Amino acid sequence: MVENLVGSMMARLRGSAVAMMAAAVLMGGCASTDTGAAEVWDPIETPNRFIFAINRTIDMIAIRPLAVTYRDWMPERGQKGIRNVLDNLGEPVTAINEVVQGSPGRAATTIGRFLVNSTIGIAGIFDVASAMGMPKSKEDMGKTIGYYAGTEPENGGFYIVLPVIGPSNARDGVGLAIDASMDPFSLVTFSINRNVGWIASGARYGATAIDMRSRTLFALDDLEKNSVDYYAALKSAYTQQRADLIRAKREKTDGKAEIDRRDNLALMR
Amino acid sequence: MLLASRRVFLAVASILLALPAWAANDPAASLIETTSAQVIDLIKTTQGAQREAGIRRVLEQSFDLSYMGQQALGKYWASTSSDQQARYLKAAVGAEAHAYAERFGQYGGQTLTLGKVTTRPNGVTVVDSRLNQSNGQPIKIEWEVRDVGGAPRITDVKIEGVSMVITRRTDFTSYIQNNGGKVEALIQELESRATR
Secondary structure: OHHHHHHHHHHHHHOHHHHHHHHHHHHHHHHHHOOOOOOOOOOOHHHHHHHHHHHHHHHHHHHHHHHHHHHHHOOHHHHHHHHHHHHHHHHHHHHHHHHHOOOHHHHHHHHHHHHHHHHOOOOOOOOHHHHOOOOOOOOOHHHHHHHHOOOOOOOOOOEEEEOOOEEEEHHHHHHHHHHHHOOHHHHHHHHHOHHHHHHHHHHHHHHHHHHHHHHHHHHHHHHHHOOOOHHHHHHHHHHHHHHHHHHHHHHOOOHHHHHHHHHHHOOOO | OHHHHHHHHHHHHHHHOOOOHHHHOOHHHHHHHHHHHHHHHHHHHOOHHHHHHHHHHHHHHHEOHHHHHHHHHHHHOOOOOHHHHHHHHHHHHHHHHHHHHHHHOOOOOOEEEEEEEEEOOOOOEEEEEEEEOOOOOOEEEEEEEEEEOOEEEEEEEEEOOEEHHHHHHHHHHHHHHOOOOOHHHHHHHHHHHHHO
8 A cells, every 4th residue: 555655656756746736726725714723624524534444444453563563572772773764764855855945054964964874874774963963854845835835834725634644634745745756765766676666665664654653652542542533633633733843944934923823823712 | 768769759850840040930930840740749659540639639720621621612612501511621621630640650750841931912821841751852842821810820731732722622623513513412422431
């Protein structure tokens, strides 16, 4: 399933201009219904709940057990090494996004990290760059679009539950497709040979899924157990968390906007 | 033995919770400080039902629970009878206390460092803090504090940008909508969860 997803993303490489235009239409279309965090725009709730149910089943029988085993049996240093390798593979996409966000300095640091960790850090297993004063950062196209969109960051277009991947919205879903389409790691492996590309991407996204799930076990279990409508609670938590990341980006350049929004958001009805 | 280790712990906790001088006099910041110290103390000294009761007392003292409950019910609060409101608050507060007791059961020596305190024109104070973990990144926690009848009270907690009250509101209102718009359905669900 992950491979299918990567496949569809690769297909979008050619159509990323179309995706951009679609994004503009979707974002523009929802500007008039600025809903904020409390009521996330969810016009396709019925299909979303359907995919959500399938995802929970896949999670229950496959992903969660693997994530629990991984968390409990893999030594902590091993987990850290794997996470570093996966993060390192993501650095080029982060750097591209940082350039688009207008922070070439930060992008240079990210490229520096990638070069140092890929070589001295042995394919990224060890994060030597952090010790050398190059701190880690993580950017994606969803955040970049959100950074430039004039809307409240809670408004990422319609909410959508993606197969296997889970909660997303128009903004972040389009961002994900663009990120995947310009990912040098995929481009290189697929240019060697189709099979190499599939195997490498499959291993990478499979490992990413297990790693991410193992780190969200506690928070998601808690949210599920303490909510009366898990789907709605997760939708809200996802939207707020993404909005918080985008807001942190915007705040760096505009301190006053932050105060304003806190007043606007402060428990609006 | 227990007493001695407790004393050592409290000494350590008070050092770890030490505030920057400029935040020390702020009533909102000191509320967060005392609340977290009380909770850590409870975790160290109590178990099970006793801990849950203790945490419930701390929640009742430091949080404005009726305000939070009212906010979590959103637009449905106004159309609910006062009898239902009372039952709803009782059930929702019970559920939160239980959830918190369980969450804190996982406590593994994390420390809370208080940061910037921002008071806004509308009287709400936001206290930034970080929960430092032994492994992994610190977790960002923001506390929203309001003045309730002369005393500061916590009215929302945001973990990594996720507001407890807003998440609950989406959760509760969605449940009510899917049950024919009846608040009674939510109250009964919360009440039946308490007995489980």
